[in-house]
Amino acid sequence: METAILDKDTELSRLLNRLTQGDNIDECLTCGICNSRCTWFDQQGGPVPRQIVRMAVLGLEQELVDSRMLWDCLICNRCTQDCPMGIDMAQVVTRGRSLAAAKNQIPEDIQKGIDHRLAHKNVNGLTTEEFVDTVEWIDEEFADDMEDPKARVLHDQPDCKFLYLPNPRELGVNPLHLTAMARLFYAMKETWTLSSDHTDVTNWGYFVGNHEVEEQIARRVVETAEALNIDTLVLSECGHAYHVLKCRVAQLLGREPAFRIISMPELCVEYAKKGVLKFDPTVYPYEIAYHDPCNIARKSGGYDAPRELLAMCCKGVRELVPNRENGICCGGGGGILQDSDTTKKRMITGKPKADQMRATGLEHLATACLSCHRQLGELSTHYELGMKVDTVAALASECLVL
């Protein structure tokens, strides 16, 4: 049995006491509601959210830093959703992680990704030359595909309507996704660009509660966009980036950016409503299930746009049960997907999601986050669900009527 000496003046309590009102962990009622809301599931096990909060409340810093729960937490905030005191678990866990990181107790891949992001502007470690080569190759292919020389994928163009921030996978394993997005921009008939100064949408500083890193990355995004004098920053389908850039950026920078920030599905809905984009719903003449990414839905309130867009591209949207505020994490949240050591664990964390997917009886599912997309696809294979998984914007691109 461990014996901890209660010491209230820890670094952790100092960090947590800086939280805004309502996130004050001292207010924890120890009601245990959070424990029942956590979906991390292997019949038993997983983090015990209340224990995390209680360690923090009682200042048991070393116990928390050493706890596997800190990194097992998916930061999905499903527990926070029903907390009667409004304690923000994502903040508690990420602050705890920041202390662990300070003691070098951080998963290797996450640290490497952050180092790359700071050094090379993306987590893959792609150099500027490699980025430019990749984009120019896609640009050529794209004009051919569209049979229109004016169909371009450009970078570093000032005064465009849009700056698009891709997911690292679009410049690595899945360039076709970038082409798909290019088709949507093309159909919108607006100018758009990529930036070689800032080549990826991620911000892993958020996962590890490192506000300095998080702020540094967010500032670079904003400054790049402002330098290019664009009108709107368009985010690739990425959950945590959506949350950071839609909900946290003003707080991180201490000011509002000089441009609008929108996600790709939201932009598509906007242009569809204007009558500019048209989709053919008969391409998928059946219902498609929709998975709410926690960062976009519960944590940022982005429930409707992806559903609206999906509804335009198929026979109808099938809800997973439960959904929206009560949606279940794909099992890959909180940075766990970014850690290559966790593949086996992710099949356990994703079991409740797999059960939900199976219960639909459908063969096709869409989501609005490329991380969820990867995890859901792996779940489909692992649990033999036979379910095709897409992102909403990718489906929209396929159903586009040009």
Place this chain on the structure above:
Amino acid sequence: MTHSSDSVLVLGGGIAGMAAAQTLGDSDVQVHLVEAADHLGGNAASWACMATDECRQCGACLADDMAHQTGCHKNISVHLNTSLDRLEKTGNGFAARLTSGETVTPGRIILATGFTPFDPSVLSSLQFDNQDKVITTAGLNQMLKTETLTDFLGNAAQPKIAFIQCVGSRNRKLDRDFCSQVCCKISLRHSDKLLHLLPDADITLYHMDLQTIGKETRCLAADLSTRMTLAQGVPAEILTDPDTGRLRVIVEDPDAGTRVARTFDLVVLSIGMSPSEELNRLAGQLNVRPNHWGFFNTPDASLADGIHVAGCAAGPKDILGSRQEGWTAAAAVLKELGHDPAQKADVLVWGDGHKADAIARTLAENGHTTVCFGRGTASDRLTFMDPGRILSVDGTAGRFTVRYEQDGGRNTLTCRAIIAAPEPEYRTVADQAALSGALDLTVFASIPAGKLPEQIAFLLDYFAPETKTGSRLALNTALEARNTGRKITVIMNKMLVHGALGQQMYDQARKAGVKFLRYNAPEDILIRKTDTGFSLTLDEATLPGTSVTLHCDQLVIPKVPVPGPGIDNAARLLKQEKDREGFLQSPNVRHRLTQSPRKGIYFAGPAHDDVDDTDLSAELDGIMADLDFPGPAQNAGVEINQKKCAQCLTCLRICPHQAIFLNEKDRPEIVPNACFGCHLCVVNCPALAIESTSSAPDQVAAQIEKGQTVILACQRSAALAAGSLALPDPIRLISVPCASSAGVNLMLKLLVNGAAKVIVAGCHDGNCRSMNGSTKARKEVSRVQTTLPGIPPDKVSWHSVAANETQKLARIISDTRISSKDL
């Protein structure tokens, strides 16, 4: 005495409304009792009886009892299916148009609109709308009342049942940061009832902090803790097992320290109280302003002139509390209307603690000439006998003769009423050598802020489960000390958040940085003295496997009351039995909270439990209402035939109400106003000298026809339960004043007159208004069954049936008919 002819409008026919209407009606005030539903009784009318092998003091049967009395009260006009339509203030009262079209002009209004149970559909994760095996306390009551639970559970042999507490309570996010006060008590009683009905049921009760408030709840929780699982931590989500379809919740397993899935056949959501929808509708009309929760239990709520509030409309409370508040509100209205009694009762207060002193002072301030056998400062109308010792108490309602000893001399005084408030004993730190240096909380609380040490630890639930007073004083003191910058830790098994502001105060204390540690049992704490104070090491209940060590300069522990010699002495001299827990209180709901079976004698405050100042003040208001407005004397329907009386004095000995005394001719005489008409004296008189004018055996036996099955039903329980039943022809129900009046004599007469069977049905043990009526009736039935030759034992039978157990009575009748046919 000036009597106003003003009538009173009572809005709401639940417990509080009926209690108020009865008190007003008994003082000859015309009452309009307006009830939106099609029956009186409010929410309590749909609650099930919680009796197991004996009454559990839930009070639900009072709804039927009171509805019956209210319905036939000559001064009460009951308007069912009716609401207030429009209200106007007039010169000296109101003009109220009712939805029935009628207009009444009351001088005063009592708002008793009660509560609406919280709707759990709001919390969609609990699946109340989707899963039929997720029910609420109200749903469980319904099933218990209709005896349909076993079928509903599919006759499962060992059903697994969960209770989830605080659904819609103690939740700041839902803007419901208050404790609903009654739910823990209800769920514990429900669990007890379920274990009685289904002994193999596997029951788990998930709670935030089990509100073991009141001695019965403390004892019941201790008893249940060995028969079921009491688990801290409430699930907020109910899942469905994809394979079996059974209900599943994820909870922390305290032994394993991880989360586990638990499967259940039934989940009961213990829903909190919301203000009634009726009140929401009426608030504007009445010009009253409830607080943000919709109640009137905080200073920011306000009423309007001429409008009083009672019961759960004021704030969450239980049935007995609501009834007491109804009486009190009615008394206040009567005073406003000029009905104040010409002469205030002179009262003896018995008790030497500060609560007895407070009682005596309040009585004197309210015009009662008061003598207190305790310590305090004398004032106008208030005398202290200090030191004084009571030697004997004789007499009965209206005139007690008390012999006492003072300064070596013996004296006698008379008084109209006696309030017994003797101090219990206390378990304190002083009794524990190992804790020397630790302070009792009351001592610590008097230390001025400037002299407080730097680090202070409060240890609750240590000697016994914490009481209301102890936990509230600890919370207050902790918060105050914290606000002067001290480091405060409260170590507890649970936090009691009773009262309107309990939850908010607890929230405030945590927010202010008071640290709260939880432990499961006193053996989980190791206390060591150090050079500078204390070092405490405990197993933190929320962090299994982790023990924490804490240093403090001062350790503070509240004292815990336990029954003691003071209470024993008062019980002996007042000829009252102590209750199950060893305190001085009538064990049954008809006299509770403060009345005794002996009219004019009251048990208040420390006599019966740990009570806080709010409780004490409410109790005292209730007692003063009863003193000022006792209602008309009832005709007891019992007379002593002095020609037959052998002066054996059995009746004096046996009367549970001390309503028989020896007159100056040394003959027993019944004091009409003290007699409850139970007929125990009638059945016990060896000379058959005490005669019933209302229910004489010959008269009763003459009522039946040959071949009938006769039910002798107590008029306050089984007869009320039969109220709405259509009885088949061969069943003859005869209402008797008390089950005990069904003596051997009457049963034999019925059988001789051709009764096929005799069923005696009365209150559950512990709920007889005359204490032992049910026990006596059962004994009489057993005498017929076992000692009289020639009578088959199944000719007579005894059943306990509460006023709200209609379905049970129907079953008893149906079972009897089936077995008759078999014969």
